[in-house]
Amino acid sequence: MLTSEHNKASGRANAADDGTGHPDDAQAPRLRLAATVLGLLGALLAIAVPLLPVVQDTAVIDWPSGNGVTPVNAPLSAYQPQEISATVPCDSARSLDARSPEPAPLVSTTPPASAEGAAVRMLLQVSDGKVSVISRGQLLGTAAMPPGACEVELNSSAAATTVTVADRPVVDLDADVRPQVVGIYTALDASVDPVDGVGVQITPDTRFQSVPHPVKFAGMVLAAAAVLASLVLLHRLDRRVGRRAPLLVPPGWWKPTGRDVTVIAVLAVWVVIGGITSDDGYILTMIQARDETGYMGNYYRWFNVSETPFALVHRLVQLVSEYSLQPVILRMPSVLAGLLTWLIVSRGIVQPLCQPGRRLPVHLLTALFFLTCWLPYAMGL
Structure with missing residues (x-):
């Protein structure tokens, strides 16, 4: 006759065999130690990267x-x-x-x-x-x-x-x-x-005309690899105790709500009635100067060089400007960025963190705060 103790022992053995046992088995301490060491190593390397050498272009x-x-x-x-x-x-x-x-x-x-x-x-x-x-x-x-x-x-x-x-x-x-x-x-x-x-x-002062030294480049690669390896080991530990990663997006995220309609309507109205700012004129002049230079640089300073790291945003505005220079059209990237930001905040942050009974007040406050910040500061070019 099989006893209850025998059944429990068999269950523990089967759990260990299929790789879903308790993390305090023989392998779990080593995984925890390796994940900790690799995580710390990645953090230290990331901190050290700005201090590692670069190769400076020199001229006389x-x-x-x-x-x-x-x-x-x-x-x-x-x-x-x-x-x-x-x-x-x-x-x-x-x-x-x-x-x-x-x-x-x-x-x-x-x-x-x-x-x-x-x-x-x-x-x-x-x-x-x-x-x-x-x-x-x-x-x-x-x-x-x-x-x-x-x-x-x-x-x-x-x-x-x-x-x-x-x-x-x-x-x-x-x-x-x-x-x-x-x-x-x-x-x-x-x-x-x-x-x-x-x-x-x-x-000439060429201190900022530099490329990463091989040591610096190796440090960046090792930092990324160490952090990635640490995350992989942590994922293995989570699987051993039956933890599941949270869903990337909550169920039903695509269903529009009244709050979504309100936010979209306010953004759409503001595209039309929102005032032109000095920054809009700044960027618009840079767009128009592109026709003579062949690229979009900073027309007002730095001898019209590309304004890294903002060149990617300027390139996006430049692509839109090829269709029209009307402010409503040029603001489309800002509108799309606003909608994406609202989806991330409302679906990816507020909804998972709030209890179902308290979501409505928090969502309304989030929508108000989002529009208060986005309309004056992020609807320009």
């Missing part, structure tokens, strides 16, 4: 080039260089000074005739046997050139700016007085002035 503007001391235009996207240095032999400065009735520019980072550039440039000029250094409209120093061979040397970075004449310090500032750079300009003429030894080096 070296002047003069094959065209001699001809002025060149070289506007920097960051405006200020990371570092600028200039060397001018005293013989070159004396020659320019001798044939110039007024102060003459040896090196300037903006066109000498530009009135606006005078407030932001760095100017190394010569007059009456003296060399002067001006940066951003401020006179930094003046020194007379001694007779004989010598050099005027300038170095400017974020940490310090120094100028020497014949190895004697003229300027020594522990401050950031770097100029804006739109090019390299000079009044020197190779046909009448000795220009051997004249040179300018500019290092």
Whole structure:
């Protein structure tokens, strides 16, 4: 005769055989430990990713080039260089000074005739046997050139700016007085002035022109893999105790309700009567400028480059604008995004969390809060 104890033991054995036993069997502790370790590893790697190295694109503007001391235009996207240095032999400065009735520019980072550039440039000029250094409209120093061979040397970075004449310090500032750079300009003429030894080096600020280092890329991949593996192990643990994952969408989610009709009606009316905002005009101008550039960039700043990470949204608006530039049509992506957001909030958050008897007040409050936030802030372009 089989006893009740024998039946219970057989049931436990069968449960263990089909893989649905209690998690406290021999395998469950190892699964829990592995899931915990992998989860922590993924979190630590994710935190470390911003600190891992990148590969920076670097460049140096070296002047003069094959065209001699001809002025060149070289506007920097960051405006200020990371570092600028200039060397001018005293013989070159004396020659320019001798044939110039007024102060003459040896090196300037903006066109000498530009009135606006005078407030932001760095100017190394010569007059009456003296060399002067001006940066951003401020006179930094003046020194007379001694007779004989010598050099005027300038170095400017974020940490310090120094100028020497014949190895004697003229300027020594522990401050950031770097100029804006739109090019390299000079009044020197190779046909009448000795220009051997004249040179300018500019290092553009390319700190944000970078790609992930292989170590950084590996860290991102490992972080994602560790978290994914941890989730898989947690899923296995849940299955062992009979837990089931919640449904992605609740039953009957597709059935419209009075709240849905109200939200849709308000959004539809607001598409027509909602006022045009300054941001709408901002984006509309960017759309219209696309016809000349071939792409949608930021027309107002950053030299019309694409505005990452918002370029995907701009691309969507651009596709809609190919059919019409009417505000009602251009707002369609915002309307669709609003409807999708409402479905996620009402079906995926409020409905599963609220008890059936309390859903109506919470749904009404959610609809009111959603419309209050969405209409003024999210119905534009």
